[in-house]
Amino acid sequence: MGFATSEDARHLSADVDRSVKVLVVGAYGVGKTTLIDAVSEIPMLRTEEQITTASVGVDPRRGAKDTTTVAMDFGRVTLGASTALYLFGTPGQRRFWDLWAGLADGAVGVLVLVDTRWLEDSFEVLDQLEEHSRLPIAVVVNQFPDSPRHPDPEVRRALDLPPETPVVSGDVRERPHAVAALVALVEHALRRQGAGSVAA
Amino acid sequence: MQTEGYRDHPVRSYVLTGGRAHPTRNTLRPETLLRAADDGGRDLPATAGRHERAVLELCQGTLALAELAAYLRLPVSLVTVLVSDLVDAGTLVIRSTAAHDLPGTDLLEEVLDGLRNL
Numbered sequence: 001m002g003f004a005t006s007e008d009a010r011h012l013s014a015d016v017d018r019s020v021k022v023l024v025v026g027a028y029g030v031g032k033t034t035l036i037d038a039v040s041e042i043p044m045l046r047t048e049e050q051i052t053t054a055s056v057g058v059d060p061r062r063g064a065k066d067t068t069t070v071a072m073d074f075g076r077v078t079l080g081a082s083t084a085l086y087l088f089g090t091p092g093q094r095r096f097w098d099l100w101a102g103l104a105d106g107a108v109g110v111l112v113l114v115d116t117r118w119l120e121d122s123f124e125v126l127d128q129l130e131e132h133s134r135l136p137i138a139v140v141v142n143q144f145p146d147s148p149r150h151p152d153p154e155v156r157r158a159l160d161l162p163p164e165t166p167v168v169s170g171d172v173r174e175r176p177h178a179v180a181a182l183v184a185l186v187e188h189a190l191r192r193q194g195a196g197s198v199a200a
Numbered sequence: 201m202q203t204e205g206y207r208d209h210p211v212r213s214y215v216l217t218g219g220r221a222h223p224t225r226n227t228l229r230p231e232t233l234l235r236a237a238d239d240g241g242r243d244l245p246a247t248a249g250r251h252e253r254a255v256l257e258l259c260q261g262t263l264a265l266a267e268l269a270a271y272l273r274l275p276v277s278l279v280t281v282l283v284s285d286l287v288d289a290g291t292l293v294i295r296s297t298a299a300h301d302l303p304g305t306d307l308l309e310e311v312l313d314g315l316r317n318l
Binding site: 074106194 | 229230231232233260262263264266267269270271275276277280296302303304307309310311312314316317318
């Protein structure tokens with residue numbers, strides 16, 4: 001093929017020897033890929049897994065042998081000299097995460113994108129995160145141009161979030177806003193570790 | 201409606217991986233960083249197929265497992281098996297230091313610094 005030389009722009013710097021990840025979840029169309037694209041230093045990438053529709057219980061009328069494709073969009077940004085941060089945009093439903101072995105293991109946390117116009121779309125995602133994972137969560141209210149502005153406390157109440165869960169608002173097309181959401185998540189993860197070590 | 205790589209029937213994936221559905225190691229995650237060994241590619245077993253060769257060619261620089269899968273247009277699950285074999289064969293090395301279950305405080309603080317400096 002001849003395209004993969006050490007000068008290949010796709011490659012990480014030779015000094016990078018550590019990787020961390022954040023999962024970006026949310027209902028369809030809420031801006032997951034937009035946020036990832038705003039932060040990523042490489043063009044957005046996509047990888048897909050095939051599953052039989054029978055295993056996810058969708059439309060059995062189409063026959064149990066049908067397969068469907070579940071996609072994960074992701075990006076990457078190098079932090080400092082030696083660490084690569086990967087942002088994996090995954091379907092909100094927790095059961096799909098298992099399609100990618102180890103996807104949730106060792107994650108810094110989860111950014112949950114919400115759209116205030118369709119707040120109820122976020123309930124299932126949040127419920128499943130609370131039930132099935134212990135990962136730190138930060139909620140990102142994506143401010144679409146035509147979405148009504150709600151003060152963060154109102155969103156927090158509507159989503160019934162625990163007081164320690166950060167809620168940040170912003171236009172995730174803007175890199176500083178997307179980065180601020182990541183900062184809020186990592187700060188939260190650090191606070192939780194501090195609390196954990198005190199409790200232990 | 202799908203990219204060519206995904207038209208593969210599941211049976212084909214099974215053949216590509218020598219009939220195994222699971223990698224020989226469970227330390228591989230989508231973000232695991234990989235790189236061809238310094239002499240990578242020269243000692244490929246005769247049985248190595250075009251996908252193994254493509255993995256090594258892409259890994260002349262450091263890439264994460266998920267990136268490899270995306271560039272090869274193959275599912276991560278399949279690439280994990282290929283990568284696992286190549287690591288066992290010594291032609292591919294895991295570049296990232298072993299990940300713990302949860303990132304430690306030091307790492308989180310570094311990530312935070314890195315984000316603030318973006």
